[in-house]
Amino acid sequence: MTELLATARASADAPVPGRPAGRLVTGLRRTGMALIGVVVLLVVWELYRAFGPVAGVEIGGQRVLPRADPRSMPGVLEVLRTLTQQEVQVQGSRTVAEAVLASSWGTLRMAVGGWLLGGLVGIALAVAMQRFRLVERGLLPYVVLSQTVPVIAIAPLVAGWGGRLQLTPTLAWQPWMSVVVISAYLAFCPVALGMLRGLHATTDISRELFTSFAATQRQTLIRLRVPASLPFLVPALRLAAAQAVVGAIVAEISTGTRGGIGRLILEYAQQATSAPGRLYAAILGAALLGLLASALVSLLDVLVLRRGGQR
Amino acid sequence: MTPAVRIENLDMRFSTDRGEVHALSGIDLSIEPGAFVSLIGPSGCGKSTLLRCIGNLATPTSGRVQVGGRTAHEARLAHHYGIAFQQAGLLEWRSVQRNVELPLELHGVGKRERAERAAHLLELVGLADFARMRPSELSGGMQQRVAIARSLAEEPPLLLMDEPFGALDEMTRERMQAELLAIRERTGTTVVFVTHSIAEAVFLSTQVVVMSARPGRIVRIVDVDLPSRDEDAREHPQFFAGITAVREALRGRTSAALHGDDR
Amino acid sequence: MTRLKVLAPPVVVGIAALLLWQIVVVAGRIATFVLPSPTAIAAAFGTVATDVVQAAIATGTTALIGLVAGSLAGIVAAILAARFRLLDEVLSPLSAAANAMPIIALAPVFNAMFGSTSPVPRRLVVAVAVFFPLFVNTARGLRRIDPVHAELMSSLAVSGWALTRYVRLPTALPFVFTGLRLASSLAVIAAVVAEYFGGRQDGLGSRITSAASATAYPRAWSYVLGAVALGLVFYLAALMLERLFSPTTRRSR
Numbered sequence: 001m002t003e004l005l006a007t008a009r010a011s012a013d014a015p016v017p018g019r020p021a022g023r024l025v026t027g028l029r030r031t032g033m034a035l036i037g038v039v040v041l042l043v044v045w046e047l048y049r050a051f052g053p054v055a056g057v058e059i060g061g062q063r064v065l066p067r068a069d070p071r072s073m074p075g076v077l078e079v080l081r082t083l084t085q086q087e088v089q090v091q092g093s094r095t096v097a098e099a100v101l102a103s104s105w106g107t108l109r110m111a112v113g114g115w116l117l118g119g120l121v122g123i124a125l126a127v128a129m130q131r132f133r134l135v136e137r138g139l140l141p142y143v144v145l146s147q148t149v150p151v152i153a154i155a156p157l158v159a160g161w162g163g164r165l166q167l168t169p170t171l172a173w174q175p176w177m178s179v180v181v182i183s184a185y186l187a188f189c190p191v192a193l194g195m196l197r198g199l200h201a202t203t204d205i206s207r208e209l210f211t212s213f214a215a216t217q218r219q220t221l222i223r224l225r226v227p228a229s230l231p232f233l234v235p236a237l238r239l240a241a242a243q244a245v246v247g248a249i250v251a252e253i254s255t256g257t258r259g260g261i262g263r264l265i266l267e268y269a270q271q272a273t274s275a276p277g278r279l280y281a282a283i284l285g286a287a288l289l290g291l292l293a294s295a296l297v298s299l300l301d302v303l304v305l306r307r308g309g310q311r
Numbered sequence: 312m313t314p315a316v317r318i319e320n321l322d323m324r325f326s327t328d329r330g331e332v333h334a335l336s337g338i339d340l341s342i343e344p345g346a347f348v349s350l351i352g353p354s355g356c357g358k359s360t361l362l363r364c365i366g367n368l369a370t371p372t373s374g375r376v377q378v379g380g381r382t383a384h385e386a387r388l389a390h391h392y393g394i395a396f397q398q399a400g401l402l403e404w405r406s407v408q409r410n411v412e413l414p415l416e417l418h419g420v421g422k423r424e425r426a427e428r429a430a431h432l433l434e435l436v437g438l439a440d441f442a443r444m445r446p447s448e449l450s451g452g453m454q455q456r457v458a459i460a461r462s463l464a465e466e467p468p469l470l471l472m473d474e475p476f477g478a479l480d481e482m483t484r485e486r487m488q489a490e491l492l493a494i495r496e497r498t499g500t501t502v503v504f505v506t507h508s509i510a511e512a513v514f515l516s517t518q519v520v521v522m523s524a525r526p527g528r529i530v531r532i533v534d535v536d537l538p539s540r541d542e543d544a545r546e547h548p549q550f551f552a553g554i555t556a557v558r559e560a561l562r563g564r565t566s567a568a569l570h571g572d573d574r
Numbered sequence: 575m576t577r578l579k580v581l582a583p584p585v586v587v588g589i590a591a592l593l594l595w596q597i598v599v600v601a602g603r604i605a606t607f608v609l610p611s612p613t614a615i616a617a618a619f620g621t622v623a624t625d626v627v628q629a630a631i632a633t634g635t636t637a638l639i640g641l642v643a644g645s646l647a648g649i650v651a652a653i654l655a656a657r658f659r660l661l662d663e664v665l666s667p668l669s670a671a672a673n674a675m676p677i678i679a680l681a682p683v684f685n686a687m688f689g690s691t692s693p694v695p696r697r698l699v700v701a702v703a704v705f706f707p708l709f710v711n712t713a714r715g716l717r718r719i720d721p722v723h724a725e726l727m728s729s730l731a732v733s734g735w736a737l738t739r740y741v742r743l744p745t746a747l748p749f750v751f752t753g754l755r756l757a758s759s760l761a762v763i764a765a766v767v768a769e770y771f772g773g774r775q776d777g778l779g780s781r782i783t784s785a786a787s788a789t790a791y792p793r794a795w796s797y798v799l800g801a802v803a804l805g806l807v808f809y810l811a812a813l814m815l816e817r818l819f820s821p822t823t824r825r826s827r
Contacts, residue, residue, distance in 0.1 A: 137583040266771070
């Protein structure tokens with residue numbers, strides 16, 4: 001939900017100019033620095049574990065710093081070790097690592113569905129709002145408001161539809177559909193706003209040019225506005241991908257949908273006292289999932305959108 | 312002969328946050344086919360607005376604009392003119408060639424015919440070798456040449472130009488002026504050209520329309536008759552006479568001894 | 575007149591949507607578990623109004639504390655990053671990465687670390703979620719230095735901290751408030767959702783879930799309404815602050 005309206009502004013500093021080799025070096029450097037940051041955080045973690053107060057630090061009855069004991073704060077190595085543990089003490093059950101991967105895949109599928117649905121809705125809304133000023137004035141406040149308010153709070157209610165609503169005589173509403181819908185709900189807004197911004201991002205000169213050509217609205221949309229909007233659409237789609245993942249995870253938890261990482265996090269949270277490392281492993285999986293989703297959009301951008309001669 | 316452009320009693324007002332702006336007042340102008348007419352005047356005199364009225368990119372508050380015997384609106388829909396602005400306005404995501412092809416593409420011209428025409432036009436402006444490049448790879452002057460090639464894509468009888476060389480340096484500008492005249496030599500297009508350079512106006516035009524400060528009125532139309540329009544033209548006494556006439560008109564004085572049409 | 579022009583379409587759309595909602599639910603005889611009618615929700619709201627307010631206060635407090643803590647941290651980090659290049663090089667890609675991650679997934683971790691009866695985990699989740707937009711926006715504002723001002727400061731031979739204080743901070747102020755506005759509703763959402771992961775159950779999130787599992791849907795939607803109102807209050811407050819401190823809001827077409 002971060003930086004909704006700053007999406008397009010962000011895109012102003014996002015596309016990195018220069019030769020591909022230069023861009024690669026910058027990218028590698030940034031990744032390297034980020035990894036250094038992660039390492040520093042891990043070192044601080046371990047130092048606190050080693051030297052921090054076992055009972056934590058309390059100020060005025062509130063625990064401000066956590067307990068530095070192995071159960072509250074498992075060590076980095078311990079977390080890694082849990083990955084190879086078997087989930088359940090039953091012959092042939094999967095390891096924690098396998099559970100995390102399988103659940104991540106499950107969530108990813110639903111998040112992709114949400115991203116696609118939300119993306120399509122967002123783009124359609126943006127096109128309608130650009131074309132008809134009245135539609136923009138009437139709907140835009142609600143598009144923004146839809147994310148400004150924690151309507152994610154209605155996730156349990158959307159979940160209530162699961163298994164009780166009959167779409168067609170043969171098809172009932174599946175739980176995963178609720179997840180996809182909620183995921184799409186979080187994804188559609190950044191896409192709508194980014195695309196709208198992009199469709200408007202044409203210079204006066206280009207618009208006058210197209211008027212001088214007596215181009216139809218449709219021609220102007222396809223040949224001028226859409227290509228001009230791509231630098232804004234892509235960061236918006238990237239943000240929407242991350243949002244779709246968040247939406248899928250929260251939706252899984254509230255709908256109780258199995259097979260996703262959200263559900264797994266909840267399960268491992270309940271085991272936190274007996275096997276604390278697993279929770280961290282699952283959360284790591286969720287974090288990487290979000291990164292993966294964003295990276296996939298960037299990949300899509302490079303392979304499909306830039307190849308076709310755009311930019 | 313039907314005038315290429317005929318403007319009758321054109322008035323243009325529009326309201327802004329700061330009140331009403333009276334941009335143009337009582338403009339009467341008749342441009343013959345094949346003429347090269349410059350519009351010159353102080354900043355804010357409405358010359359660009361007038362150009363846009365001719366191109367039906369702006370609508371006058373009152374008065375009539377006829378282009379090629381039709382209304383400005385009809386003329387635009389019939390693709391009667393080509394236009395070039397101060398910024399080249401090329402689409403960054405299209406190659407040079409595809410930028411030139413743009414109007415043809417919009418009007419349903421077939422792929423092969425478009426490519427041929429674009430190649431011919433790029434040849435005309437001397438950029439045939441750059442057909443496949445992106446606008447960002449070209450200099451300002453080259454981009455402007457592409458814009459001019461694009462404006463000629465449909466062989467229009469009328470060319471509208473709004474300070475197309477304004478953003479270029481002096482040397483490139485003079486080169487572009489020569490090229491424009493050369494192109495016009497071959498195509499015989501009528502040109503309406505907005506500029507704030509007196510020398511440019513006199514060098515290029517058959518008539519220079521001098522406008523007053525806002526609200527823009529036509530102060531004087533200076534006929535320019537130069538024996539030739541090449542590098543030597545700028546040294547010719549009639550060139551200097553033309554410049555002086557335009558300058559005096561801009562200052563609000565007219566001289567009886569000069570060529571001129573007192574309107 | 576222009577204000578009416580701006581407000582009329584969304585208000586009309588809102589009223590039309592409500593009417594349509596009511597008609598569709600009643601005429602189509604839609605079951606309450608699918609969608610209760612606006613009137614049913616209004617009625618339920620009447621019965622639990624005080625509790626909604628109390629729960630909203632609880633969630634609001636969490637959101638506010640987290641918002642303040644996270645914002646301060648984000649602003650300070652941005653100021654330090656503007657001053658020390660190395661810090662910026664580490665934090666910027668990290669926050670870009672964090673942007674892509676579901677921060678809310680940290681809730682169970684914090685519950686484990688601080689104990690699930692403590693209010694700290696939820697506040698911490700909000701703070702972490704708020705930190706990144708504040709950091710990014712403040713950093714953007716601090717970076718936006720006019721070369722003329724930089725040269726002036728250089729000619730006056732002032733230190734790096736003076737440059738930050740006299741030039742960067744005033745320039746950055748509008749950006750801080752923009753970040754605050756973006757983070758305001760995010761704080762409320764995070765506060766509500768954080769409750770799903772266990773921990774203290776005195777806010778709106780837990781009320782919604784318990785009403786839903788008791789199939790009292792109109793009541794559940796009443797709490798949702800409370801959450802919506804809370805989010806709006808935060809957003810509008812931040813919007814007013816933004817308008818106060820940067821009167822020239824940039825509008826782009």
